[in-house]
Amino acid sequence: MISHETTPCTAPRTLLVNAERAEELRRTSLAFMSLTLTKRQLCDLELLLNGGFYPLTGFMDRATYTAVLTRCQLPTGHVWPMPIVLDVTADISEKLRIGQQVALRDTEGFMPAVLTVTELWQADKTNEAEAIFGTTSEQHPGVSYLQQQTHSYYVAGTLEGIQLPTHYEFEQLWHTPAELRVLFNKKGWRQVLAVHSSSPLHQTQRHMLIDAAQREQLPLLIRPAVGETSPGDLSHIARVQCYQALLPHLPANLTQLALLPLAMRMAGPREALWHTIIQRNYGCSHFLIGPDHASPPFNHHQMRFYEPNAAQTFVQQYADEIGIHIVAMPEYCYVPARATFLPLPEIEREGFDSVTMSEAELKQRLQQELTIPDWVSYPDILNRLRKVYPPRSRQGMTLFFTGLSGSGKSTLANILVAKLTEMGDRPVSLLDGDIVRQNLSSELGFSKAHRDLNIRRIGFVASEITKNGGVAICAPIAPYQTTRLAVRELIEQHGVFIEIHVSTPLEVCEQRDRKGLYAKARQGLIPEFTGISDPYEVPVQPELRIDTSQLSPSEAVQEILLHLFKTGLLR
Structure with missing residues (x-):
């Protein structure tokens, strides 16, 4: 949806309604369907409401979206290069109707705006990736986000803004x-x-x-x-x-x-x-x-x-x-010879020798407590970064075991908890698959969607432990590569993520099966059982791969501890 006004010299108009209309929307919103927005959607909404995305007046309809993808332009002729769309799941799209009013809410339930639906459609995300990013490779983080985290159904609509999101940090900025x-x-x-x-x-x-x-x-x-x-x-x-x-x-x-x-x-x-x-x-x-x-x-x-x-x-x-x-x-x-930057x-042109330091190299030097040359940054900035990038031996970390049922994940995780707790360097928490099922995900079944949600819950808890300098040891089956990658990306914002593929062969796992789950799965009594009627996607590049049919539990744990020592995570 776009405005027909020309580019203003003064500030673009906002999409905030007057106080009377805002109160009316708040009063009637209990009858509306609600959507809880993601962080990205909330960012887009704020810039739509405050005029930062002028001349847009809502989330794009299909014609506008197509014009942006093909011509880098809105239907009115305004230059605009990026689709601003509201993505929803297939289940939600089936509940929406043209003309319906929808309360847009943040994770705490506050309602910054109301959307009036004008169109619904299913996007071709591969075409969108090629148009916007110039590639369909999921090695591109933008493409990966589009394909793995963005839902396929887009909702167009006009917006009535009630209030801008509140920011409690750096309020003056x-x-x-x-x-x-x-x-x-x-x-x-x-x-x-x-x-x-x-x-x-x-x-x-x-x-x-x-x-x-x-x-x-x-x-x-x-x-x-x-x-x-x-x-x-x-x-x-x-x-x-x-x-x-x-x-x-x-x-x-x-x-x-x-x-x-x-x-x-x-x-x-x-x-x-x-x-x-x-x-x-x-x-x-x-x-x-x-x-x-x-x-x-x-x-x-x-x-x-x-x-x-x-x-x-x-x-x-x-x-x-x-x-x-x-x-x-x-x-x-x-340029060292000139003691300046050029x-x-x-x-x-002048043939000078020069040096540079990437953010990744600076981070590595801080974590390894190496000398930072004076020309790189300023002491106040480096002091702040040292708090964020402590030496690896003091960083929070997640050890994420993944493998088939019966592969030995839980056994290794329990031994590792004991060893790391004994060292006493960091607080250690165990997030075993069965334990999490019992205490955090008891209402979930074993469908693909529920298994995915369970792993994401484990990932969230692990990220909080990691963020606060602890060690989270996770031992779910985690059969899907996409979910494991999402958990990795979440945790690596705060510390170290180590994926440990317990690669014990299926036939060995079946031989170890004390509960008879594999036998029931082969008889069709347990649907969607990983390794039998549902696939296990083998990790592509785990930090460690351990086959417990070749190593005793103590030997396997030693392999893990040696890896932590080698990479500086243990002293």
């Missing part, structure tokens, strides 16, 4: 487009250079920002994306604290920090254009784009999905249409 424009006016900033960021900024980035601001003669607006970012990214709390530590090293009275409730897609060129339009809606006149803007993390373990400078080239195609200036900046590196083209 949240602004709507209208509020940010008022702040610019108060400061006397007629033009502003916005800088998007989803990672901490260090000395390299500081020099690039200073050069850009001096070249354009503009004040700086640092815009951290604090919705969902890349898997494994630093939490937004720690990142914002790092940005605050950087502010004293940037020009006084010419730098402002303001948070953006954006859920990133990591779509490279298209995402760079999307970010540019959003910053225009917030009142910025210029936007800085680096050579790998909004690209997935790249290192020797991961694919490069977009060529360097692809985002800059793509956005420049729309420069005359989007009403904001593009400031394209090259990569910067440290743009890569200049370094190559």
